[in-house]
Amino acid sequence: MLTLEIIDSYDEFKGCRDKWEKLLSESRVSNVFLTYDWIDSYIKHFCKSDRLLILNVFEGGRLAAIAPLVIRKGRYFGMPVRAVRFIGTAISDRIDFIICGNKEGILGAILDYLMAIKGEWDFVDLQEIAEYTGTMAAMEICLDKKGFVNILGPARKSFFIELNGKRGAVFNRFYRKFNAKLRKLRNKQPGIEIDVERPAADADALSVIADIERHSWKRGRCGALFSEKNHMNFHKEIFEKFSKSNQLDISILNLNKTPAAYVYNYLYEGRSYNYSIAYDEAYSDVSPGTILMFCAIRDSASSDAVEFDFARGEGSWKIRLTDSFRTHNRVRIFKTGAYSRFLYILQSKIIPCMKAHAWIYRIWMKIKGALRWN
Known part of the structure; x- marks a missing residue:
């Protein structure tokens, strides 16, 4: 049986170092951007107005997973939004759920909890998930079984040189x-x-x-x-x-x-x-x-x-140095309700249409940057 423990304050998080690092070292997702020190510094400098939503998932009393999440308030097309995101989004080149157990079952429990508190967020936006960890494959199965409205992708390449x-x-x-x-x-x-x-x-x-x-x-x-x-x-x-x-x-x-x-x-x-x-x-x-x-x-x-990792970004200069890459993916999940469904249409239909017309999208990005919208 799976049980969840909610860590929603920095004081609680400060007591998690040992179990965090132990689970990370045993997982398939271990990377520098998921270390306790990186997450700790991110929380201190970027999450002052956010709500921490770190979920510890236990299986039979054993810590089986950590979901390093946060609820961030921002603006999307000028509209206020509350998005569930990974801690470290935007400055971390690789993020994920830290899981040592049945991925489908654990991700299902995490999604069920998020839907149980859906009044506290407008959509879920999880980025920079490396394909090789198996998280995206398990997530797609969970979303299909539960029938949650979602957008998968776009996928991006992360280049590296094997040594x-x-x-x-x-x-x-x-x-x-x-x-x-x-x-x-x-x-x-x-x-x-x-x-x-x-x-x-x-x-x-x-x-x-x-x-x-x-x-x-x-x-x-x-x-x-x-x-x-x-x-x-x-x-x-x-x-x-x-x-x-x-x-x-x-x-x-x-x-x-x-x-x-x-x-x-x-x-x-x-x-x-x-x-x-x-x-x-x-x-x-x-x-x-x-x-x-x-x-x-x-x-x-x-x-x-053993490896030189160029991290995220598809710059042409990287392609000239190596043809080896991993795929990073993104998933956005929407709840029922008019506002969340409108956000879904905006992100699945309107934004792609704007991107198809480069000059319109460039103007929009300049406006967005000037107004400092997320």
Whole structure:
């Protein structure tokens, strides 16, 4: 028999570290974005006006699953909405339910509970679920059995380079690419000083990469890591936590002793997660980001990492480096009632129609960004 325990306050969550980490280590979904430290920092810096809805699922007294959820108030097409989302949505590159047990039964119990409190939300929006965990397959079966109105997708690709068994080949490939880029740069700018630095992951390093980002194409955009105070404070805390456990890998390319590009990676369970890369636009003609990325992949191949994970995003530059990818999916679930059904029509019919007309969608996204709607 399955029973649920509701964690809806930060004080309660603070007592969950040991059981959280134990369950995560035993699950198929273990990744850096589901660690207790990452979730803890996200809650502190991004959930101040949200309602925590962490569900611990027990089977015969044994903790079998954790649903790391939150109810967030926002706006959709200017209308107020209350969405059930994963803790970490928007800044986490991979999220999921942490399950060690029968996925269908556990997901069914979670969905039943959400429907029991449907007066507290307007729709459920779960993003960045990796296909290989089996969660989406089990979720589709549950939704079909229960007859809940839903939207599956769109699916997105997450690229990676497998290093196990290919370490020498990957190292040689990117060693050559890195050296070729350096030769081209030195031919273009004779006498230029080039230095790749692997600084300690401290406040000084964070300040350097934040400054590079401010001079990059990312400045002021939603993809910027340090443009808003809560984002900067979040990453300060992550730097402090992850540096203590050697889970940060920062690379900085200096040109004539001036920082020109950075690569910001997390290290977890043998994988190097490329969380962010940016370069100063003043150096765009010499491809500093490409040079540093070649160096980062080369160094990962010479370490004990089993994989270089580019995380989410389908940038064309990733496709040029690897053809290996995983699929990430999204599911939105709607309850009965006029307002929720209207949101369903909006998201399943109207938005796709707008996207089919690119110029209309671009105008809409500019309006949405200006009004700071979620």
